[in-house]
Amino acid sequence: MAETRQAETHGFQTEVKQLLHLMIHSLYSNKEIFLRELVSNASDAADKLRFKALSDSSLLADDAELYVRVSADKDAGTITISDNGIGMTRDEVMTNLGTIAKSGTADFFSQLSGDQAKDSRLIGQFGVGFYSAFIVAETVTVRTRAAGASEAVEWFSRGEGEYELKDIEKVKRGTDIILKLRDDATEYLDEWRLKSIITKYSDHLSIPVQMPKRDDDNNKQEGWEAVNSGQALWTREKSEISDDEYKEFYKTVAHDFDEPLLWSHNKVEGTSEYTSLLYVPKRAPWDLWNRDNQHGIKLYVKRVFIMDDATQLMPTYLRFVRGLMDSADLPLNVSREILQDNKITRAMRNGSTKKILSMLSKLAKDDAEKYQEFWNTFGAVLKEGPAEDHANQETIAGLLRFASTHEDTSEAKVSLDAYIERMPEKQDKIYYIVADSYEAARDNPALEIFRKKGIEVLLLSERIDEWLMSHLTEYKEKPFQSVTRGDLDLGELDDAETKKEHEQAEKAFKKPLKRFEEALGDKVKSVRVTHRLTDSPACIVTDENDMSTQMAKLMEAAGQKVPETKYIFEVNPEHTLVQRIVAMDDDARFSEWANVLLDQATLAERGSLKDPAKFVARLNKLMLDLT
Numbered sequence: 013m014a015e016t017r018q019a020e021t022h023g024f025q026t027e028v029k030q031l032l033h034l035m036i037h038s039l040y041s042n043k044e045i046f047l048r049e050l051v052s053n054a055s056d057a058a059d060k061l062r063f064k065a066l067s068d069s070s071l072l073a074d075d076a077e078l079y080v081r082v083s084a085d086k087d088a089g090t091i092t093i094s095d096n097g098i099g100m101t102r103d104e105v106m107t108n109l110g111t112i113a114k115s116g117t118a119d120f121f122s123q124l125s126g127d128q129a130k131d132s133r134l135i136g137q138f139g140v141g142f143y144s145a146f147i148v149a150e151t152v153t154v155r156t157r158a159a160g161a162s163e164a165v166e167w168f169s170r171g172e173g174e175y176e177l178k179d180i181e182k183v184k185r186g187t188d189i190i191l192k193l194r195d196d197a198t199e200y201l202d203e204w205r206l207k208s209i210i211t212k213y214s215d216h217l218s219i220p221v222q223m224p225k226r227d228d229d230n231n232k233q234e235g236w237e238a239v240n241s242g243q244a245l246w247t248r249e250k251s252e253i254s255d256d257e258y259k260e261f262y263k264t265v266a267h268d269f270d271e272p273l274l275w276s277h278n279k280v281e282g283t284s285e286y287t288s289l290l291y292v293p294k295r296a297p298w299d300l301w302n303r304d305n306q307h308g309i310k311l312y313v314k315r316v317f318i319m320d321d322a323t324q325l326m327p328t329y330l331r332f333v334r335g336l337m338d339s340a341d342l343p344l345n346v347s348r349e350i351l352q353d354n355k356i357t358r359a360m361r362n363g364s365t366k367k368i369l370s371m372l373s374k375l376a377k378d379d380a381e382k383y384q385e386f387w388n389t390f391g392a393v394l395k396e397g398p399a400e401d402h403a404n405q406e407t408i409a410g411l412l413r414f415a416s417t418h419e420d421t422s423e424a425k426v427s428l429d430a431y432i433e434r435m436p437e438k439q440d441k442i443y444y445i446v447a448d449s450y451e452a453a454r455d456n457p458a459l460e461i462f463r464k465k466g467i468e469v470l471l472l473s474e475r476i477d478e479w480l481m482s483h484l485t486e487y488k489e490k491p492f493q494s495v496t497r498g499d500l501d502l503g504e505l506d507d508a509e510t511k512k513e514h515e516q517a518e519k520a521f522k523k524p525l526k527r528f529e530e531a532l533g534d535k536v537k538s539v540r541v542t543h544r545l546t547d548s549p550a551c552i553v554t555d556e557n558d559m560s561t562q563m564a565k566l567m568e569a570a571g572q573k574v575p576e577t578k579y580i581f582e583v584n585p586e587h588t589l590v591q592r593i594v595a596m597d598d599d600a601r602f603s604e605w606a607n608v609l610l611d612q613a614t615l616a617e618r619g620s621l622k623d624p625a626k627f628v629a630r631l632n633k634l635m636l637d638l639t
């Protein structure tokens with residue numbers, strides 16, 4: 013027999029206090045969701061017990077019919093949500109109802125602005141769960157007994173700084189949550205009101221949600237009756253499910269306040285048999301950028317809930333997808349380890365990935381505006397795709413959107429198909445540039461020749477872009493080519509005449525090039541005549557096989573040692589400044605100017621210099637010469 017402990021008072025973790033405060037103040041216009049959250053927790057508790065009982069049937073004891081019960085006591089001003097699910101031990105109560113165990117919680121709180129409308133949306137994304145009880149309740153009492161245990165505990169709180177915990181007697185396994193309603197929330201004492209909320213949010217739960225059965229005069233209670241249909245939504249025929257039902261179901265599975273952007277419900281038969289119901293949300297969850305965050309896919313086996321966050325069922329670059337998969341083939345006692353390397357899981361994952369990608373491709377085709385909304389929210393995550401998923405690389409590439417010299421906006425709107433469609437007949441490559449910002453990409457001197465010739469260049473400036481481009485080599489048999497790497501060969505786009513002119517210019521400029529080489533020494537890899545510039549005197553580019561500027565920056569930012577890249581210095585013999593410098597007899601002065609040109613070109617490409625003070629000093633000296 014466990015030792016009976018005295019009542020204890022515990023303080024909430026700081027974040028819980030913050031969450032409670034925010035919730036009470038920003039969710040008052042959406043109070044009813046507390047019931048959805050508590051009923052859904054109760055139903056999860058029943059699901060968890062059903063799963064655990066597969067290997068230990070004694071846990072169900074003589075109480076095998078699992079249910080959730082909701083009732084109101086008008087005299088006491090309370091409503092009670094009970095379940096005979098898995099329950100909680102004392103330790104579990106302290107962790108689950110006293111702290112927030114999600115990783116990145118502190119980050120989340122730092123995003124809150126104090127603006128109620130904005131914060132309430134963020135809280136929606138965070139998932140309010142159990143604590144939402146305090147939106148309507150003055151006090152909350154939780155009485156719980158874990159399955160298989162004999163002791164039980166009571167948790168009590170006013171939602172302020174602390175909660176009380178004491179040992180109690182509880183006859184049945186499971187959890188009762190008793191809410192003493194605030195004066196402005198007494199509408200929830202009405203059974204009809206409760207019933208309508210349950211049918212709205214929880215109709216699809218496979219666990220029966222019961223309410224008191226009233227006699228004909230609607231007065232005395234005669235047992236309990238289920239108020240939800242009790243049929244899991246995804247097991248029904250698509251044609252019988254309304255859009256509203258899909259949307260409400262999404263809110264429950266994804267814990268989102270908003271409607272989904274789109275969804276797909278599939279029954280797959282053949283070598284593997286499963287049903288999937290997958291949603292793409294409208295808004296990004298608050299921790300989308302954390303690659304380790306929870307994946308949103310729940311796994312069921314033959315309608316029995318097995319686990320949340322089934323990472324094996326969806327690739328990481330689709331981690332924004334929410335929903336569930338229900339397998340007819342997996343064993344009920346499946347574990348995460350078994351899922352790891354399993355033919356059935358792989359088939360489900362491949363099938364669902366294809367489904368999501370084709371759903372997005374269809375959206376892009378049918379409703380460009382809505383697709384753009386999706387892209388602006390999740391595009392940067394999808395960009396992880398080509399590296400992670402080679403098999404679907406071409407499809408993912410087709411979904412990418414870029415800023416480009418064709419448009420006058422930093423918004424990424426151009427698809428590769430649109431780019432190819434606009435390509436002049438003789439163009440055989442897809443040209444792009446990666447820089448720190450849209451402006452730096454747009455204004456990079458290396459684009460001058462492309463502008464002059466009317467060749468479109470994709471302008472990339474997100475952190476992930478260099479990584480993306482290192483994995484994308486071609487799209488529809490057109491190779492990608494960075495405009496700041498390697499020797500620029502416009503192939504067929506240059507006619508024989510231009511090529512001849514280039515050769516002549518190079519020949520004629522041989523001597524000056526030698527002078528530049530001597531002046532710059534080992535600061536550069538080589539010096540050559542440029543074919544990319546029309547308006548600028550010089551630029552720097554990397555050799556085809558060297559690490560690009562952006563990749564080097566990324567690696568440096570990640571704390572890795574990066575070998576120093578030597579740039580190729582390209583000069584524009586047509587430029588007046590270059591012509592004047594070349595005409596100088598004084599080698600020392602020539603060298604000063606050559607160095608200034610190199611530093612300028614480095615600034616345009618890298619955005620910073622190793623020794624900026626020296627550049628400024630040199631420039632000042634040359635300016636003095638002119639005044």
Ligand SMILES: Nc1ncnc2c1ncn2[C@@H]1O[C@H](COP(=O)(O)OP(=O)(O)OP(=O)(O)O)[C@@H](O)[C@H]1O
Pocket residue numbers: 049053054057095097098099100108109138139140141142143187267
């Ligand atoms: N009725 C219940 N029976 C058993 N455990 C419960 C019950 N209600 C809550 N819990 C436990 O408390 C934890 C915290 O609940 P809470 O609703 O705050 O978060 P969650 O359900 O894990 O997350 P979210 O609601 O954001 O998806 C749950 O994960 C569960 O372990």
